[in-house]
Amino acid sequence: MSKTTDNRQTEPFARIVKRAELPAGKIILLRLWAVLLSLIAGGVFIACVGQNPFIIYGTIISGAFRSVMAFQGTVKVMIPLLISSLGVTLAFKMKFWNIGAEGQIIFGATCATFFALFFSGINHVLLVIIMFLAGFIGGGLWGLLPAIFKVKYDTNETLFTLMLNYIALHIVSYLRDGPWMDPSSQGFPKIARFDKNASLDKLFGIQFGWLIALVLVVLIFVYIKYTKQGYEISVVGESQDTARYAGMNVKMIVLRTMFLSGGICGMAGMIQATGSDITLTTSVAGGVGFTAIIVAWLAQLNPFAILLVSFLFSVLEKGSSVVQSNFGLSTDCADVLQGIILFFILGCEFFIRYRFLFRKGTHKAEKEG
């Protein structure tokens, strides 16, 4: 008897145990709860700044859908976000922490801009293809660089890709202030608007990047799920030792995947510059590279889920700009809400894999178990 009381004293108030795998339906339900809770938390935040959360949420949704033009705007926001989320997914699947999507977007856009500015006279279709390739290769090389150092010296890729973001940004500001400055802007530092020949065509009123993005969703899904290379990425992500033991060339896989990952992000940059901005600015990426990481993670690296999440985030983003003009709250509201949602989802993952056992409940659980 005395032994049990002793046990009770030393036993912690709560402890964590692993739980058996939950059925898929329950997992989805848990995640929906997390999203609901995060919306409530976001609502409390909105209420704290003196606004009615229901009205704000309503405005966000109506702001993104209220007219054909608003919807087109939402899709326009989605294009670079969707494409770069797909790009970082490849790297994340491999557990390569590529947070350099921002830089890869910028550098891809920069390479494409070179052709848009100086070869604008050539055949339109040919030029667009060249710009696509330039964006892809530019972004790919920007992603390849940290991968080379990773496989050779095990250089921390998180920090390296991050530094490359800022380096790419300042390359653009150098080009803007110097060699590529628009001569007709009378000294105001900006890059000239692209020739019509060098800008992307429209399809249903939106630049045709949306079609490329949708095609990419399917391509990446097939690539990850049904190709040998995609399988290799997952194995390297799970365990490099296993991959090596199975005779895979891990270094080669890391380099190849990072080139692809960066290349896709670079393409997002090219599409943003030549399809939406029709020029190159320092804000061509504008934080999309970071949001893409949240999107990819929320969607559990599933391309179709990425399509859904990036669409919802674009609604949030576009709706926030309407909230800004109607209620004077800045668009940073979208970042805050995105952060809160991901905090809750990150916390929710715990309850999918583990559960708490409280001191009182221990005996009951042991009896059952």
Add this chain to the structure above:
Amino acid sequence: MEILIKFLVAAVGAGTPLLFGTVGEILTEKTGHLNLGVEGMMSIGACVGFMVGYYTDNFALAILASAAAGAFSALIYAVLTVTFMANQNVTGLTLTIFGIGFANFIGIFILNKTPEGTLKLPENITAAMRGISISGLSELPVVGELLFSYSPFVYIGIIIACISAWYLNHTKAGLNLKAVGENPGAADAAGIKVTSVKYRNIILGGAICGIGGVYCSMIINGGVWISNNVGGLGWIAVALVIFANWQPAYAILGSFVFGALRVLKYYIPQSVLPFPIAFYDMLPFLITALVLVISSMRKSGRINLPAALGLNYFREER
């Protein structure tokens, strides 16, 4: 000579926010948790500290508020990664995005309420943050300006770095902390309360980062609020941790070197070295990347890297 002194003084000023961020992140990483949210914690600290300063006109309160805000944001990170065992990279990144968004949002929200349309700190507090002057010392030639002319932040930062160095290497709590970062399983078996050590030090690190943030919002722009005032310094701080080899004492030197890089462009005339301005803006990031590569090339440079960095600890899986 005079320009050299001015340059060194400016370098120390520009390096100070990095010093706070680096020391805070060292304490965090010593628990085995890589918090990529430094930029976010600094932003939140910058925002809350600035606003408290703006409304109360009290320097000490502003610093305390920024530390509390930094601590609170680190608490979010700690709950998610220590208790809920969430992925540290993603949690930290989210904290950064959330923190920057939060700071900009609140900044613009309060800005819109002011009749003037700008947020400028009131007189008392700007006077308090100005360079100190100790009669007899500050007037000394060269030494006076180099050692006794800074804003109180600089001295607070150096004191915090020195205390942290002593704490890490010479106190029981500090040694326990290092044990947790090296091998949490062994530390747990030795009777160290791993979870509590992690929480305490992550939160402490966040508080220090928060103070670094308020330096960015109060000093760098002369007491006027602008959006994105931390502007990537938090990220440089994360990299400086490697440069400083996880030693708070080296962080002092590293911060001031990087501070020097940040202000270089104002002190090198275009006629001497005709580099474009963008190059100087890029320089701290370029050097950080080089430092990363070089320190990874020579493995001996990572001798202080906490062995369990980035790995969450689950007692039943040890």
